Amino acid sequence: MELKLYNTYKRVKEVFTPLVNSKVSMYTCGPTVYDFAHIGNFRTFVFEDLLKRWLLHLGYDVVHIMNITDVDDKTIAKARNLEVALNTITDYYYKCFLQDARWLKILPANKYPRATGSIDKMIEIIQSLLNNGFAYREPDGSVYFRIKSFSDYGKLSKINVLNQKKTKRIETDEYDKDTPNDFALWKGWKEDDGDVVWNSPWGKGRPGWHIECSAMSMENLGEHFDIHCGGVDNIFPHHENEIAQSVCFSGEKFVNYWLHSEFLMIDDEKMSKTSLNYLTVKDLKKKNFSAESVRYQLLSGHYRTKLSFSTKKKQQSDKAVHRIYEFHLMLINKGALDIKSDKLPNSYYIFADCMNDDLNTPKAIAEFFTWMKLMTKKINQNKSLTSDEIGAAWNYLVIFNDIFSFINQNKNIIPANVMDLIRKRDIARSKREWGYADEIRSQIKELGWLIDDTPDGQKVKKA
RNA sequence: GGCGUCGUACCCAAGUGGCUUAAGGGACCGGUUUGCAAAACCGUUAUUCGCCGGUUCGAAUCCGGCCGACGCCUCCA
Known part of the structure; x- marks a missing residue:
């Protein structure tokens, strides 16, 4: 397509x-x-x-x-x-x-x-x-487009343009233009401009927008x-x-x-500056948004439809992005990084069709999730996947992430102090000192990391 | 006044004439797992698409009307 x-x-x-x-x-x-x-x-x-x-x-x-x-x-x-x-x-x-x-x-x-x-x-x-x-040109040094x-x-x-309602602005502007809708190419210098000024063949001023x-x-x-x-x-x-x-x-x-x-x-x-209902990146960071979560919210709606951004949806986007993250770890555990393959699963081609259709991101993401669910099922049921299948899955995931960047790679870097606590907790757990283990877990949580106890031992991830 | 967009489950959101008795995500509930917890995984959740008519063998999808929300018409991503 x-x-x-x-x-x-x-x-x-x-x-x-x-x-x-x-x-x-x-x-x-x-x-x-x-x-x-x-x-x-x-x-x-x-x-x-x-x-x-x-x-x-x-x-x-x-x-x-x-x-x-x-x-x-x-x-x-x-x-x-x-x-x-x-x-x-x-x-x-x-x-x-x-x-x-x-x-x-x-x-x-x-x-x-x-x-x-x-x-x-x-x-x-x-x-x-x-x-x-x-x-x-106009006497005040401005130049208008006719x-x-x-x-x-x-x-x-x-x-x-001839059919438009006259706004106050146009009414007040009208006196110095041929047609009220003519727009400024060059604005003649005014006192408010101060030293923001350039010379031009038609006098001092600054460009129109x-x-x-x-x-x-x-x-x-x-x-x-x-x-x-x-x-x-x-x-x-x-x-x-x-x-x-x-x-x-x-x-x-x-x-x-x-x-x-x-x-x-x-x-x-x-959302606009004049309505004072806006959020900046700084605000989002303060609310503990990850870049991936924000990207998910922004891309989970089609670009030509109005989209509501809200901190209430944070949980939704956090979770969705997290599942993709977990899936990528799962593939790594299956040895995806060591497999070389140039194959792609069929789902990729459906995904690509969605993207080719005027960047239908909601549909494309839905296709990816459907496929992801199928793959995790296969992996969990311990069906023997061929290395080609794992390789193809990984290739698809990499492409998906190249487009959407929903995976936070920095999550894999664990600071030394957290690592120390994890080691301590390992020992506590092996001694079945559950109270102490729980205490360490909450200490780690305070540092912004979460512990999953799995059959293979502790897994840490960023909160 | 002119132009334009939208109204799909508890929430977000695809689908624009039969493949859909409507994707996907979140939430909820039930289950598997677990020292506990969390996570993960599995399963359930719209006979129905703002309302009313019409076209059609067949409509969420096309047409008309109505209701509601929103945007642009020289600040604006």
Whole structure:
């Protein structure tokens, strides 16, 4: 089965064919580094990571660019409030973002270009748009894109701009634009911008939001590339505007596949900074979430459906991830690491079909669990599995984990103090000093490790 | 007002015309195992898919209406 992806532009699943055979160019809208990213933001980043991992698994060479928005109203406002330079803020939150992403096991992008690093390219694009009548200047030094000049405007979001309800913002903005929906390519300098300013052919100022993604994507991936992702809230206006600018600039098609992930909800409402109902990675760590458990929650729903994240579901995701962990230990006990095999169980092919069907992760995970249950049954019943079967199972598990990263390998590293206690408990148990053994068990628990007494002796694992 | 998504068991969540008298996970209950415990494993749990009509030999799946939830319409992943 070929990979099919749901293209927002056409609103149907399409067979994925890259522009260049076996190579995929992928641009994903990254964070605005004015604060910590929340788990809702990370839902999208984890989805994009999953897409990339699947493409890699299918054998594609993926070039992944994720931009960092380091100049906009919010970053400027924060720097101003704290009375520090803009890059003091953006450097700090950029670093935090990378740390959080690493904790969530998101594979790094090939490059994280920053908006402030591409001002020249933005100016080049804006100048060209002005020269060709797609944009116009205003007396305050701003440059606007003229949406009437682009007949496909609104095609991605299916929005007819002339039909829209007028929000307060548009009403107050209207005086200085041809059409209220024209958007800023360049914002003329205002006092609030302070020293955040660049020179341009049309005066001092700073770039508008949308232009940065056109500049950075074209600079790094060319004027026409394969995949562009983001959250659904980026469909309009951000991606709509990107298309307008980019196509009018290059005269070429901009992006072949637009993919958008749905929102992460919390208490039935969109998680967002303005609603103050968000959780950061820091919050999750405080609540004792493992990265694997968080990933499970984020990937156990399809990326195009709204998903509720909740600490109440922690037990569910902890348990599910734990079972996979136990299963992987079981295979190791069966000597999986010493077997060399290039076979795969049949379940893998069903799993792959699910993934190829627009990344149907819930179905793919369900298939994996069904197979896992069958395998554990066989192993527990001591049916003699051939080494080929074990090898094939292991290969499948490795692939599954390459895609989902639900297994925490660090769990296998036991600290020395815990090891000491385990040895003491072994002795106590052999002397049948049950009271003392129980006491040691609770000491170990306090250190964050759990003991399983099995026929083969004690087994330790991270709580 | 325009555009769009969704409503499946106690909870999460697939399925979008017959392979399903509805996957998978969690929880619960029962069992195996165990010094105890935990874990693990085994088993049970929706004749039914928001409601009402219609199309069809056949619908959770298509159509219409209604109810409910949510999102976008220039801060937003």
